[in-house]
Amino acid sequence: MANIIEKKLISYIDKTDENKSSHWKKYLDKNSSFRDKASHLGFGTYTSKSYKDIFHKILQKLIFGNKVFKSEIFQKYKKIFDLQNRLIDTDTIRHILTFEKLKNKVNPKKICIIGDGKINGILGAHLTFPDAKIFSVNLSETLINDYVILKDLDIKLAESVELVDKIEFKTSNKILHIIPSHLKNFLLNRNIDLFINIASFQEMNVNEINKYFFIIKNNKSKIYCCNREYKKLFGNEEIYFNKYPWGNPKKLFWEDCPWHKKFYSLKPPFIRNYNGNCIHCLVDYK
Numbered sequence: 001m002a003n004i005i006e007k008k009l010i011s012y013i014d015k016t017d018e019n020k021s022s023h024w025k026k027y028l029d030k031n032s033s034f035r036d037k038a039s040h041l042g043f044g045t046y047t048s049k050s051y052k053d054i055f056h057k058i059l060q061k062l063i064f065g066n067k068v069f070k071s072e073i074f075q076k077y078k079k080i081f082d083l084q085n086r087l088i089d090t091d092t093i094r095h096i097l098t099f100e101k102l103k104n105k106v107n108p109k110k111i112c113i114i115g116d117g118k119i120n121g122i123l124g125a126h127l128t129f130p131d132a133k134i135f136s137v138n139l140s141e142t143l144i145n146d147y148v149i150l151k152d153l154d155i156k157l158a159e160s161v162e163l164v165d166k167i168e169f170k171t172s173n174k175i176l177h178i179i180p181s182h183l184k185n186f187l188l189n190r191n192i193d194l195f196i197n198i199a200s201f202q203e204m205n206v207n208e209i210n211k212y213f214f215i216i217k218n219n220k221s222k223i224y225c226c227n228r229e230y231k232k233l234f235g236n237e238e239i240y241f242n243k244y245p246w247g248n249p250k251k252l253f254w255e256d257c258p259w260h261k262k263f264y265s266l267k268p269p270f271i272r273n274y275n276g277n278c279i280h281c282l283v284d285y286k
Contacts, residue, residue: 022235044117108193115200226280
């Protein structure tokens with residue numbers, strides 16, 4: 001049975017519809033099973049453990065090497081995923097590699113994840129920066145899916161969640177604040193140190209991207225951004241990484257992302273190239 005947070009988020013679906021590109025209008029129709037943890041729905045995978053695990057592991061090692069499996073962050077994810085009988089899949093490994101790169105470059109007290117899925121970003125932010133307050137802003141359906149996954153976990157983070165339900169919302173000492181996208185302006189003037197966007201701007205329309213960059217610049221924040229260099233959406237919107245409203249921030253790094261080049265399938269051909277180059281960067285607007 002849905003609790004008060006889920007019920008409110010369901011009531012906000014029509015409001016966050018305004019923020020949807022053609023990509024999300026295709027994946028998140030009114031019949032979407034967004035309360036089902038395993039539903040793909042365009043925002044990531046939730047892979048349960050099975051007899052196929054050994055094949056996943058072999059293919060993951062072929063693509064990502066062995067080092068990631070020995071990392072501290074990988075072991076932290078694994079401990080939590082094991083409690084849910086959940087496999088660390090490609091989507092999760094990409095997040096693990098991201099946080100491994102970020103952990104020695106930033107030390108944020110406040111983090112905002114723009115466009116998470118299957119709690120990969122929320123969880124990685126909390127495991128890597130355990131003292132940080134986390135904000136997660138997203139479409140209502142995705143927030144519901146994240147919350148369904150999160151509330152089944154027996155960890156401190158799952159017990160420290162509140163929903164921002166108005167622009168004037170007063171934050172508490174909770175660790176995680178979830179924000180439906182129509183209330184994104186709540187994030188203005190929050191002294192957020194780090195924004196993270198992974199494969200999400202590439203699926204928004206240009207107007208939405210501009211609004212998020214206004215918020216990031218307003219906070220004088222850093223942003224880690226990893227997105228397709230170019231993507232054409234179902235409604236023919238064309239999204240270019242280099243045309244985001246970057247302005248002139250300090251570039252801490254800006255390069256092709258090495259872990260967004262290949263992915264695997266359990267059907268031939270087993271290892272495949274992503275459809276388009278991905279760039280990742282860390283820039284500072286302070």
